[in-house]
Amino acid sequence: MTIHVPTDAIVVGVDGSEQSWEALRWAARAADAADRPLHLLHAEGALMSPYQMTVTEDPIDNICDEALGVVAHHHPNLAVSWSQPSESPVPALVDASAVASEIVLGSRGTGAVRGAVLGSVTTQVSASAHCPVVVVRHALSDRQQRGSIVVGVDARPDGVAALDFAFAEAERRGLPLVAVLCWQLDRMDFASGVPMPGGDMKSIHRHYRTILESALVDGRSRHPKVQVTGDVVCAPSTSALVERSASASLLVVGTRGHHELAGLVLGSVSQGAIRRSHCPVAVVPAVHIGHAKRTNHQHSTA
Numbered sequence: 001m002t003i004h005v006p007t008d009a010i011v012v013g014v015d016g017s018e019q020s021w022e023a024l025r026w027a028a029r030a031a032d033a034a035d036r037p038l039h040l041l042h043a044e045g046a047l048m049s050p051y052q053m054t055v056t057e058d059p060i061d062n063i064c065d066e067a068l069g070v071v072a073h074h075h076p077n078l079a080v081s082w083s084q085p086s087e088s089p090v091p092a093l094v095d096a097s098a099v100a101s102e103i104v105l106g107s108r109g110t111g112a113v114r115g116a117v118l119g120s121v122t123t124q125v126s127a128s129a130h131c132p133v134v135v136v137r138h139a140l141s142d143r144q145q146r147g148s149i150v151v152g153v154d155a156r157p158d159g160v161a162a163l164d165f166a167f168a169e170a171e172r173r174g175l176p177l178v179a180v181l182c183w184q185l186d187r188m189d190f191a192s193g194v195p196m197p198g199g200d201m202k203s204i205h206r207h208y209r210t211i212l213e214s215a216l217v218d219g220r221s222r223h224p225k226v227q228v229t230g231d232v233v234c235a236p237s238t239s240a241l242v243e244r245s246a247s248a249s250l251l252v253v254g255t256r257g258h259h260e261l262a263g264l265v266l267g268s269v270s271q272g273a274i275r276r277s278h279c280p281v282a283v284v285p286a287v288h289i290g291h292a293k294r295t296n297h298q299h300s301t302a
Helices: 018-034 062-074 089-097 118-128 157-173 187-192 201-222 237-245 268-276
Strands: 010-013 038-041 080-083 102-106 133-136 149-152 177-183 228-234 250-254 258-260 263-265 281-284
Touching (some): 010 089, 018 102, 038 062, 062 080, 118 133, 237 250
Antiparallel strands (some): 133 281
């Protein structure tokens, strides 16, 4: 039977690499815990003529078959579907993100398509997806599985969306939340003799603490059960977040990119987090259109 990618599914890109298997295991656990369907996507990226068979007529390939077996063994009651779109991985995954709740990818390997570099696929999908993209580098340690969710805080729209996502995940998982606001002194201020706000470091720290507490008000009111710790740090954002990811179960950041006609750019903090984090990273777009439209991926149910 052929159907569309299930609405609100967790979609995971698989390619047979060890990183994609780890992403598959992470996605299956997340889908099972959240009672959401899981969809496996393996894009071959082959160009097909109009006279060739469509992807829905092709038999299941070895990678999808093995992935289905892994999920069925560990999560026998989980609703699972799969697709093998003929298009390249980035448009296939971005298209799926329009109805998915999350996209899950490994951090390296050949990507969701043979012959593609996953680093570039991960970066492009994270920048342009309509839903959060979770990038999994390796298995979590026992300590990390019980660790807090760490989120980078700022006032930009994607920063607000990242904070909303982090609160919801912390509540769903029953984990504490650590909200980190980073700031840095402007060296040009020292060079030009411009006085610092309040005249001393303690005053500056209090200033940013007030900003952080204000950013947390809405989340605390909507998720009163979540234990929240605010952390104000004078340090580069990427370094501070990566350091805290060592004991975290999930690091959440915004895209912090720029949507341009020429393409989509993932922000430097998000890129740095994906490359260096010790735990999975969720990259959250400013607007999650979610169920605004459905994709035309067709697949068979398992």
